[in-house]
Each structure stands twice: as structure tokens, then as C-alpha cells.
Amino acid sequence: xxxxxxGTRRINNEDMAAKGRARGGRGEQNGHxxxxxxxxxxxxxxxxxxxxxxxxxxxxxxxxxxxxxxxxGQSWASLP
Numbered sequence: 001x002x003x004x005x006x007g008t009r010r011i012n013n014e015d016m017a018a019k020g021r022a023r024g025g026r027g028e029q030n031g032h033x034x035x036x037x038x039x040x041x042x043x044x045x046x047x048x049x050x051x052x053x054x055x056x057x058x059x060x061x062x063x064x065x066x067x068x069x070x071x072x073g074q075s076w077a078s079l080p
Contacts, residue, residue, distance in 0.1 A: 026078050027040075027076060027078055027079065034061065034062055035060060035062065035070075035076075037076075037079055039060055040070055040076045040079055041079060041080075043056055043060060043067060043070050043071065044070060044071055047067065047070075047071040048071070053067040053068055053071065
């Protein structure tokens with residue numbers, strides 16, 4: 001619990017943003033992102049070439065559902 005400290009909501013929000021945990025970030029700026037933009041582009045390329053989504057999920061450490069959403073542009077839509 002040594003990482004906790006007292007502060008106002010504003011201080012907490014500033015701390016969250018400084019640590020890259022703020023919601024609303026896109027792509028790699030999202031504090032919960034598990035992939036980089038380069039990895040997403042590689043996933044799209046390999047998926048379009050016919051590589052199975054289950055295989056890509058294992059390679060990149062995400063679910064096949066996440067791979068499907070990336071391949072169809074439902075997630076990481078800000079990337080070409």
C-alpha cells in the first residue's frame with residue numbers, strides 16, 4: 001500500500017494521466033494496450049494473407065476475438 005497517497009480528485013486524475021493510465025487514449029496511448037501499432041499492422045497483413053486468427057492470437061499474446069476485431073477494423077480503427 002506504499003503506492004497510495006492522499007489527494008484530491010484532481011491530483012488523482014493528474015497522477016493517472018502522468019502514469020499513462022487515463023482512459024480514452026487511442027492505440028499505444030491507451031494505458032491498457034497490449035499491442036503496438038506496428039504489431040497491429042503486422043496482424044492485419046498476416047490475417048489478410050490467410051493466417052488463422054487463433055495462431056495470430058497465440059503469437060501476439062491476445063485472444064482470437066481481439067485479432068478478429070483488429071483484422072476487421074473494429075479496434076485500432078485509427079491505424080490504416
